[in-house]
Amino acid sequence: MSERPLKVALLGCGVVGSEVARLMTTTADDLGARIGARVELAGIAVRRLGRARDLPVDPALFTSDAHELVSRPDVDVVVEVIGGIEPARSLILAAMENGASIVTANKALLAEHGAQLHAAAEKHGVDLYYEAAVAGAIPLLRPLRESLVGDKVKRVLGIVNGTTNFILDRMDSTGAGFDEALDEATELGYAEADPTADVEGFDAAAKAAILASLAFHTKVTAADVYREGITQVSASDVASAREMGSVVKLLAICEVDEARESVTARVHPAMLPRTHPLAGVREAYNAVFVESEAAGRLMFYGPGAGGTPTASAVLGDLVAVCRNKVNGGRAPAVSAYADLRVSAMGEARTRYHISLDVDDKAGVLAQVALIFAQQDVSIQTVRQSGRGEDARLVVATHVATDAALSGTVERLRALPTVRAVASVMRVEGE
Numbered sequence: 537m538s539e540r541p542l543k544v545a546l547l548g549c550g551v552v553g554s555e556v557a558r559l560m561t562t563t564a565d566d567l568g569a570r571i572g573a574r575v576e577l578a579g580i581a582v583r584r585l586g587r588a589r590d591l592p593v594d595p596a597l598f599t600s601d602a603h604e605l606v607s608r609p610d611v612d613v614v615v616e617v618i619g620g621i622e623p624a625r626s627l628i629l630a631a632m633e634n635g636a637s638i639v640t641a642n643k644a645l646l647a648e649h650g651a652q653l654h655a656a657a658e659k660h661g662v663d664l665y666y667e668a669a670v671a672g673a674i675p676l677l678r679p680l681r682e683s684l685v686g687d688k689v690k691r692v693l694g695i696v697n698g699t700t701n702f703i704l705d706r707m708d709s710t711g712a713g714f715d716e717a718l719d720e721a722t723e724l725g726y727a728e729a730d731p732t733a734d735v736e737g738f739d740a741a742a743k744a745a746i747l748a749s750l751a752f753h754t755k756v757t758a759a760d761v762y763r764e765g766i767t768q769v770s771a772s773d774v775a776s777a778r779e780m781g782s783v784v785k786l787l788a789i790c791e792v793d794e795a796r797e798s799v800t801a802r803v804h805p806a807m808l809p810r811t812h813p814l815a816g817v818r819e820a821y822n823a824v825f826v827e828s829e830a831a832g833r834l835m836f837y838g839p840g841a842g843g844t845p846t847a848s849a850v851l852g853d854l855v856a857v858c859r860n861k862v863n864g865g866r867a868p869a870v871s872a873y874a875d876l877r878v879s880a881m882g883e884a885r886t887r888y889h890i891s892l893d894v895d896d897k898a899g900v901l902a903q904v905a906l907i908f909a910q911q912d913v914s915i916q917t918v919r920q921s922g923r924g925e926d927a928r929l930v931v932a933t934h935v936a937t938d939a940a941l942s943g944t945v946e947r948l949r950a951l952p953t954v955r956a957v958a959s960v961m962r963v964e965g966e
């Protein structure tokens with residue numbers, strides 16, 4: 537055991553930070569034995585001093601000056617769990633310049649400034665780990681960064697946002713309303729400080745960017761990811777999916793097209809048959825499939841959000857970077873050598889499920905079918921049910937480019953015999 541303890545500066549003491557502080561303190565002996573040196577908190581930066589906190593830590597550790605804390609000469613590691621871009625980015629860069637290794641849970645920051653942060657880590661010879669940033673407690677980034685680095689990943693598909701999965705699950709299983717389910721998810725500590733990031737898909741898009749970057753060795757930022765959240769998913773979308781033996785899930789899908797030397801990354805709600813393994817992912821759990829050339833299909837499943845599970849991933853990273861400090865090693869570098877083109881959503885190949893309210897008269901089905909044919913979209917099934925004056929047409933398509941499918945919907949909307957496009961949902965997993 538090394539004589540000198542390693543000093544850790546903790547930035548942020550909210551849902552995740554408070555659990556990191558608690559676990560660091562209560563499991564200090566085990567952590568020390570695993571690292572080969574004791575780990576001690578150098579300080580905990582908070583926004584407001586004087587707030588009552590039920591934590592087993594010395595109150596003198598709290599400071600409201602995060603910049604001063606990361607610049608202290610005795611700080612070996614900085615754990616950033618403030619969230620957001622600034623001041624998190626400047627604090628991390630200052631800490632690296634000061635020789636500290638970094639553990640962060642900040643997907644928003646990594647998805648926008650990952651390249652800059654990795655370059656700074658290289659320059660200053662420090663580590664940058666962020667397992668908690670994607671899929672909470674589930675070990676996913678380390679497997680992509682290390683275990684699967686000898687393989688060729690082709691596709692990453694999964695549920696990476698706990699809050700939206702919790703909301704969709706509640707809507708499906710109890711018929712709860714959107715707002716009520718969101719309040720519950722916030723109460724349980726799953727939602728971001730601004731839950732718009734969750735429900736509008738920004739959080740999942742940031743995670744998709746991180747996953748695509750690591751999986752395909754290419755720089756992918758949040759702005760490259762096609763994004764739709766769940767605010768447009770209605771109770772009737774969830775109910776009609778249920779009638780058809782399906783569920784609605786918010787999915788993140790990252791794919792490589794080797795022939796075209798390009799990647800796509802997208803986040804949107806999709807219908808999945810109830811028999812699909814992702815359909816059984818309940819509450820705030822996450823699950824991600826990684827498909828690679830040699831390994832085949834791997835599934836990662838577990839708690840994707842919440843203070844304690846997320847703190848587990850943070851502490852795993854903390855032990856890794858502390859071991860490197862003790863033994864003199866460094867984390868393997870993250871490269872973007874493949875430098876693939878990031879293609880637009882229109883090029884992605886998807887399938888649609890479209891419900892139309894149409895005039896119930898002769899020739900309407902033929903008009904609708906003609907529009908699909910003109911866009912080169914092949915129909916898999918059509919169901920029609922008369923309802924008096926109008927009829928409901930439910931069309932499931934075969935795979936086509938998303939551009940052709942969305943073009944089809946646009947033309948259907950303009951057709952005089954189509955009274956309304958009641959619902960459009962992408963379909964995955966059959």
Ligand SMILES: NC(=O)C1=CN([C@@H]2O[C@H](COP(=O)(O)OP(=O)(O)OC[C@H]3O[C@@H](n4cnc5c(N)ncnc54)[C@H](O)[C@@H]3O)[C@@H](O)[C@H]2O)C=CC1
Pocket residue numbers: 547548549550551552553581582583584600602616617618619620623641642643644668669670672725726727728729840841842843846
């Ligand atoms: N809550 C969760 O389930 C998960 C959260 N994360 C990520 O972990 C990070 C933290 O998330 P939460 O703990 O949920 O957020 P939170 O909002 O509960 O905690 C953030 C804390 O940072 C403090 N803070 C803000 N500015 C500060 C400053 N300049 N100096 C010191 N403290 C400051 C806030 O007062 C707040 O207490 C975010 O990046 C989030 O995306 C990642 C995985 C799961």
Ligand SMILES: N[C@@H](CC=O)C(=O)O
Pocket residue numbers: 669670671672696697698699700726727728734739840841842
């Ligand atoms: N708000 C996020 C927290 C974990 O990353 C989520 O709901 O998944």
Ligand code: NA
Pocket residue numbers: 667668669670671672673674675676677849
């Ligand atoms: Na993780």
